[in-house]
Amino acid sequence: MTYTFTCDQGHEPVTFTAVADSDEEALEKIMAQAGPHVASAHPDMANMSEEDTKNMITSAWKKE
Numbered sequence: 001m002t003y004t005f006t007c008d009q010g011h012e013p014v015t016f017t018a019v020a021d022s023d024e025e026a027l028e029k030i031m032a033q034a035g036p037h038v039a040s041a042h043p044d045m046a047n048m049s050e051e052d053t054k055n056m057i058t059s060a061w062k063k064e
Protein backbone atom coordinates (compact mmCIF):
# COMPACT_ATOMS: atom_id res chain seq x y z
CA MET A 1 0.00 0.00 0.00
CA THR A 2 1.06 3.56 -0.62
CA TYR A 3 0.57 6.03 2.20
CA THR A 4 0.58 9.75 1.51
CA PHE A 5 0.65 12.48 4.09
CA THR A 6 0.39 16.09 3.01
CA CYS A 7 1.41 18.90 5.32
CA ASP A 8 0.05 22.30 4.34
CA GLN A 9 -0.06 24.06 7.69
CA GLY A 10 0.97 27.62 6.89
CA HIS A 11 2.94 26.82 3.72
CA GLU A 12 2.68 25.32 0.24
CA PRO A 13 1.65 21.67 0.52
CA VAL A 14 4.50 19.24 1.07
CA THR A 15 3.73 15.58 0.48
CA PHE A 16 5.45 12.62 2.12
CA THR A 17 5.00 9.19 0.61
CA ALA A 18 5.75 5.75 1.99
CA VAL A 19 5.21 2.32 0.51
CA ALA A 20 4.57 -0.12 3.32
CA ASP A 21 2.77 -3.32 4.25
CA SER A 22 1.42 -2.09 7.57
CA ASP A 23 0.39 1.12 9.28
CA GLU A 24 3.29 0.75 11.71
CA GLU A 25 5.83 0.52 8.92
CA ALA A 26 4.27 3.42 7.04
CA LEU A 27 4.19 5.57 10.14
CA GLU A 28 7.85 4.92 10.80
CA LYS A 29 8.81 5.86 7.23
CA ILE A 30 6.66 8.97 7.13
CA MET A 31 7.87 10.18 10.50
CA ALA A 32 11.46 9.73 9.34
CA GLN A 33 10.74 11.92 6.31
CA ALA A 34 8.55 14.46 8.04
CA GLY A 35 10.82 14.86 11.06
CA PRO A 36 13.28 17.31 9.48
CA HIS A 37 10.39 19.21 7.87
CA VAL A 38 8.55 19.55 11.15
CA ALA A 39 11.72 20.65 12.92
CA SER A 40 12.42 23.41 10.38
CA ALA A 41 8.89 24.50 9.39
CA HIS A 42 6.96 23.80 12.59
CA PRO A 43 9.16 24.26 15.63
CA ASP A 44 5.96 24.40 17.71
CA MET A 45 4.95 20.93 16.50
CA ALA A 46 8.40 19.57 17.24
CA ASN A 47 7.45 19.84 20.91
CA MET A 48 4.47 17.55 20.45
CA SER A 49 4.74 14.12 21.95
CA GLU A 50 5.44 11.21 19.65
CA GLU A 51 1.90 10.00 20.33
CA ASP A 52 0.38 13.32 19.20
CA THR A 53 2.55 13.36 16.10
CA LYS A 54 1.44 9.84 15.21
CA ASN A 55 -2.21 10.76 15.72
CA MET A 56 -1.81 13.82 13.52
CA ILE A 57 -0.29 11.77 10.71
CA THR A 58 -2.66 8.80 10.90
CA SER A 59 -5.74 11.03 10.99
CA ALA A 60 -4.65 12.85 7.84
CA TRP A 61 -2.88 10.31 5.68
CA LYS A 62 -4.34 8.61 2.62
CA LYS A 63 -3.90 4.93 1.82
CA GLU A 64 -4.01 3.59 -1.71
Ligand SMILES: [Zn+2]
Nearest residue numbers: 007008009041
Ligand atom coordinates in the same frame (compact mmCIF):
# COMPACT_ATOMS: atom_id res chain seq x y z
ZN1 LIG B 1 4.50 21.52 7.21
